[in-house]
Amino acid sequence: MTSTEILSGSKSGILRAARILNDGGLVAFPTETVYGLGGDATKHETVNRIYTAKGRPENNPLIIHVYDEKRARELVKMNLLAESLANSFWPGPLTMVLKQDFSGKLKIAETAVSQLETIAIRVPAHPVAREILRLCKNPIAAPSANMSGKLSTTRFEDVQACMSGRVDAIMDGGPCPIGVESTIIKVQDEIISILRPGTITEEQISSGLGQSFSEKKKTEKKISSPGQFKSHYCPKTPIRLNIIHPRADELLLAFGPLPAGVKGLSLSEISDPHEAAMNLYSSLADLDELARITKSSAIAIQPIPKIGVGIAINDRLRRAANRLQ
Numbered sequence: 001m002t003s004t005e006i007l008s009g010s011k012s013g014i015l016r017a018a019r020i021l022n023d024g025g026l027v028a029f030p031t032e033t034v035y036g037l038g039g040d041a042t043k044h045e046t047v048n049r050i051y052t053a054k055g056r057p058e059n060n061p062l063i064i065h066v067y068d069e070k071r072a073r074e075l076v077k078m079n080l081l082a083e084s085l086a087n088s089f090w091p092g093p094l095t096m097v098l099k100q101d102f103s104g105k106l107k108i109a110e111t112a113v114s115q116l117e118t119i120a121i122r123v124p125a126h127p128v129a130r131e132i133l134r135l136c137k138n139p140i141a142a143p144s145a146n147m148s149g150k151l152s153t154t155r156f157e158d159v160q161a162c163m164s165g166r167v168d169a170i171m172d173g174g175p176c177p178i179g180v181e182s183t184i185i186k187v188q189d190e191i192i193s194i195l196r197p198g199t200i201t202e203e204q205i206s207s208g209l210g211q212s213f214s215e216k217k218k219t220e221k222k223i224s225s226p227g228q229f230k231s232h233y234c235p236k237t238p239i240r241l242n243i244i245h246p247r248a249d250e251l252l253l254a255f256g257p258l259p260a261g262v263k264g265l266s267l268s269e270i271s272d273p274h275e276a277a278m279n280l281y282s283s284l285a286d287l288d289e290l291a292r293i294t295k296s297s298a299i300a301i302q303p304i305p306k307i308g309v310g311i312a313i314n315d316r317l318r319r320a321a322n323r324l325q
Ligand code: TXA
Pocket: 031, 033, 034, 035, 036, 037, 060, 061, 062, 063, 093, 095, 097, 113, 116, 118, 119, 120, 122, 124, 142, 143, 144, 145, 180, 181, 182, 184, 195, 224, 225, 226, 227, 228
């Protein structure tokens, strides 16, 4: 058991977080997407502690977080396409998988990227995350702050529930405004493939590039991002998808107003997909707890249109429903 400090999202909390990270410790902190569990990506021991704290298989590489594009360039090779995407979307919720640049002084621990020749690199936009990264001398490996295979966390109390005693500090930075993890794309020569959908959509990437994305997109056959595994993001309670009317012993996760007399929660009373994304993991966590108390058989989830961020929401829900026993 590690004793876990609780930090505020104020200036002093940020300074303390950076200090702990610079000393090789683990800190859970907010990003605009979900909470991250950060540690110095250049230190083998620190990286090993991240895998242990999450119970994560070591063949599932971590996203490396840096303050800006300049720092990203110390780690990865950025071609014109990657540069143009960075100009359009960084800082922000777009992670790019790029070839490592092994010629630089800075060396990422091999285990951080599961011995791959690529790095998934991200420049987050959340002001607290940015300030922490600015103050860190090395890049920060930060998977989502949850136990492997379970729900990602977008609220301080959910991070605390799963990470207390496993990390050196948890920052209370309030709820994460986006709510689903970053879009991950692989940029290889002139080809972009989406490895994980997020709030930045294929259409936005096309318009950011000023050219059709479909020309550049090739679908990847093999799983090169284990977050793509069919089962992931699982609550304890079984999930049933695309249900309008739940059974009597089920809870409902509604998209739109919660029908009268039905037990459950609404992701967005006004059917706004961005609000639904923001509430996704916290609502699932609350319903999981309510299901335990009320001995409900399942969480039934209403259909959510598969457009825009709705694609990412449906992706996560499908994996949540696909839990392996
Ligand atoms: O929004 C996010 O991306 C959050 C916040 C904390 O930044 N982080 C996050 O990390 O979602 P994590 O570890 O939960 O998911 C990272 C995904 C995993 O599916 C992993 O397999 C994939 O990124 N990944 C990491 N490095 C990769 C690489 N070099 N090639 C392909 N996939 C990679």
